[in-house]
Amino acid sequence: MTTANNETKSFKKSPEVTIVTTVDSQIDNAFNYIAPINIMHIFRGNKVIPAVVDTSIKEGWNKAGLQRTVHFADGSTSQESLLTINAPNSFSYKNENFTSKVLAALLKRIEGEWLFTDLGNHKTKIEWTYRTVPTNFFARIMVKLVLIKALRSALQEAMAIIKDDLESGQLEKGTTWK
DSSP, rough: HHHHHHHHHHHSSEEEEEEEESSSHHHHHHHHHTBBBBBBHHHOOOOSSSEEEEEEEOSSOTHHHOOEEEEESSSOOEEEEEEEEETTEEEEEEEEEEEHHHHHHHHEEEEEEEEEEEEEEEEEEEEEEEEEEEEEHHHHHHIIIIIIIHHHHHHHHHEEEEEEHHHSOOOOTTTTTO
C-alpha cells in the first residue's frame, strides 16, 4: 500500500525540468547578467514552443512584483510575473494566462526558479527549474509525455547561450535591461 501511495504522490507531482551547469564567472556577474536577460536572445523556439519575439517591459526587469506580457512567434502571449529577487543567489517568476489554445488547455502556469551557488575560484553553479502546473489530470499526462521534453530542449539551448555569453565575455549588447 505504501508503494501505491508513493506512486500516486509521484504522479500528482507537478512535472518539472531542471538544467544544471557550472560557468566560469563570478556569482555576481552571472546573476546580474541572467536575472534581467532579454529573453528574446535565449528563447529561440523549437518544434513545440515558439520563439519569444517581444516583451512589454524592456528595462527595469529587476523588482519582485513586476509583470510583463511575453509575445511568441506564433502570435500568442503569456503574462510573466517576477516573484522574488534575492541577489546574487536566486530569483523566481511565473508565466500564466497563455493565449495559445494548446498551452492554455495544458497549463495553469509555469513557475521558473534560478539558483546560483558560488563554487569559488571564479566558478558559479547555476540551477534553472521550470515547474509546470497542468490544468487537469489529462493535461498532466500530455505535459509529461510531450511538453516537458520540449521545455528541457528550450532550457538547454538557452543555458548554452548564457554559458557561452558569460564565458566568452561577449555579453549580448542590449541583452540586460537595468
